[in-house]
Amino acid sequence: MARSKLLVSIVVGATVGAALSMLDRTTREKTVATTKKMKETISYYAEHREELQEVIEQKVSTVKELVDNVTDNVNMITEKVDEFKELPSTIQGMIHDTKSAFAVPNEE
Template sequence: MGENKFGKYVLFGALLGAAVSFFDRHTREQVSRKSNAILSEIGFYSKNPDILKWKLKEKKEKYQSVYDQLTEDVTYIKQQVEELKTLTPQVKELVVNTKDAFVESKDEYKSIVNETAEPQDSETKK
C-alpha cells in the first residue's frame, strides 16, 4: 500500500502559500511588526514572570466568574422548566374547567333567554 500523501501535500501547500504571500511588501512588514511585538512581549514576561502570573490569575478569575454565572443561569432555567412541567397539567385542567364552565353558562343563558322569549311569543300569538 502507498503512503498517505495528503498531509504532506497540505503542509507543502501551506508553506508555498506563505512564501508567495511574502512577495507583497505590506504583508512582509505586517508579519515583521507582529513578530517583533510578540518577541518583545515574550522577553518582557520572561524578565517579569510575576506580572504574567498576575495577569493569568486575573483572566482565570474572570472566566471562573463567567462560568459561575452561566452555571447559575442554567440552574435557574432548569428550575423554571421543571416548574413549568408541573404547572402545565394544572393549567391545562384549569383551562378545560374554565371552558366547560363557559359552555355550561352559555347553555344556561340560552335556556333563560328562550324561557323569557317564549311567553312573549305565546302571548302575541293569542
C-alpha cells in the first residue's frame, strides 16, 4: 500500500520556495534582521519573565474587555430585533384603533 506523498511534497515545496526566495538580497537582509530581533526579544523575556507575564496579562485583559463589549453589543442587537418583531403588531393595533375612532357608525 503506497503512502501519501502530499505532506512530503508540501515540505519539499516550501523548502525549495524558501531557498529560492533567499537568492534575493533584500529578502535575505530582512530575514536576518527579523531573526535577530526575534532572538533579542526571546532572550530579553527569558531573563525578564515577570515583565512577560505582565504583558500577557494585559493582552488577556484587553481581549476580555473586547469580548465583554461584543457580548453587550450582541445582546443590545438581540433586544432591538425583538422590539422590531413586536413592531408590526403594535402598528396594526394603532391602525385598528385609528380606524375605529374615525369610522362612521352604521345607522340602520
